[in-house]
Amino acid sequence: MDQVFTPVRVGRYILPNHLVMAPMTRSRAEPDGTPGALAVEYYAQRADLGLIVTEGTQPSDDGQGYLTTPGIYTDAQVAGWRKVTSAAHAKGGHIVIQLMHAGRMSHPDNTPHHRQGVAPSAIAPGTPMFTAKGMQDIPAPRALTTDEVRQTVTDFRHAARRAIEAGADGVEIHGANAYLVQQFFAPSANVRTDEYGGSIANRARFAIEVAAAIADEIGADRTAIRLSPGTTMWGIDEGAEGPDLYRYLVAELDKLGLAYLHIMHQGNESLLADIRERWKQALILNRPGRPREQIGADVASGLADLEAYGQMVLANPDFVARLKTNAPMNDADRTTFFGGTARGYTDYPALSEAVPA
Template sequence: MTDKWTPITVGRMSLPHRLAMAPMTRSRAHVDGTPGALAAQYYQQRASMGLLITEGTQPSDDGQGYLTTPGIYTDAHVKGWREVADAVHAEGGKLAIQLMHVGRMSHPSNTPRGRQSVAPSAIAPGVEMFTATGMLDIPEPRALETEEVAQTVADFAFAARRAIEADADAVEIHGANGYIVHQFLAPNANTRTDEYGGSVENRARFAVEVAQAIADAIGADRTGIRLSPGIPMGGIKEGGDNDEVYRYLAEQFERIGLAYIHMLHGGNEQLLADIRERFSGTLIVNRPGRTREQVGSDIEAGTADMESIGVMSLSNPDLVERLKSGAKLNAIQYDKFYGAGAAGYVDYPTLAEA
């Protein structure tokens, strides 16, 4: 029986087991988007997770939405991420940089130029966002012109090339959690009347074009995508009638030959099975609230090829060792998730240190 400790090959990556570190925003980059001084240490500490998917990383100035999130489109960004990649590789791990364009999930005060955000349509998400002056309502975005959509696709491809230049092993497109790719997929965020709106194929077009452009730039076997069907984040509302978009996407990603699909799974087991049937690449499943005892259950059931783990790997740099030995897990410092320097970032003890 295949279990979580069975090695696996994902695209060009040979991995020692079937767990991965899920992407988690940490908000500790410099103001210019360069990974902070502690980032290499943070990721290196967790290299035993095998595949480390980084925090969301903006592919352009327009892609930024939050304070002190990293980028991957300038020389400084590349240098910073190369230090991270080198540190992870020194410990035998693999690094996938997640490309996150937030679309409308932004506030002008959080961005380099104080600009209005861009999105498929001029529809505010109806939620608040943290800024330097506290929680504020997210304002209405500007709808991208049709010709601007192509430039946004090109921005993703450019950032992917820069990620490989920084010695990353792969990139993951953030197509989940209410950000720009997800906004194009969702009818309540996309009311366009051009070729990017309306039908299933049109609403999926942006995601498919981004995936194809990145695959053309760096290879489909170094490209993955994260999806979150039905997850109501960032003002996104998707009913069961939107499931067909995801079935169509799985078929398109199979055609392109993506290395993996990474699902933030909201409980729609039939849709998960349908995607698995349509996609022959690696399927990574991230179940919110997965307990220690449940780690590996999707792999054993054949529901997934891999599982990604979030806060457990954040708070336990040696999570693999703890799972194998049955050792106690560290307490999670929820108040230090974002922007708190070393505390709650690189100071979680290993078993040896404890």
């Protein structure tokens, strides 16, 4: 495990270690999408990881899916995020804002304009969503016109610029977990007949255009993307061509010279090896549910440059210190993952608080 505690270059930055806080929705933002006051403390507590990737943050009103998730496109949201990034930087941390457009994973009751979600095609995901009125079925989205797809690319570009204005060290495009970018990949969600549907190249086009636009706006060395090849949640089915789509997509994204590629691994080791071969910059690997005793194995083998962890970091603000000293980890309380107060958010004890004087 010693290698994970050494410095590593990612984009324009030298990070102090190879450990990454994975993006995790916490649903504690203010109603206007401004990060809540507790978010400042929450992220600063975890600033000793090599890199913090924030919770998914919508680039527009259309991009919001869930209640009380943050945005990064208004002046108030920028001011709120600036407090977060300043607190993380004051403790020596590096933090990137993940840009997440939920696409069809949205409900009109959850968005500022109360309109139906937008997506590649008018196909409902077939799942309910939590709203202020309780669980409700997600309605069919409205299919984006070709011009609206291009406008959405512009929305991502604008949000990336606003993230840099807020003091972020970069942005990560959320291209995983059945949200808008991945919806373009999947024939189960994309039956378009224009240049954004049909062939592998067409279904990958939106992701590549978003990445290229952001790289042009803030620099490729501050631009990254997260992918989850093979995800089948919420009606996503990438079909038999799925692995070849990712081989094509990663090779095309590699040409942009992005800071890093973040893979949420779903178990296809052969595809992962092919991605590693095609990707020349830093690769972050997240294996959901990976046991503690395997931390560092992918960095040691050279399969990944950094490793991302979610629940263990959520429950252990001093995650790095606990790894270094082989100290026990707090268990995560799943009942406090989404929404609520400081409980299960900023009140997990650090080692210094847990050990009697």
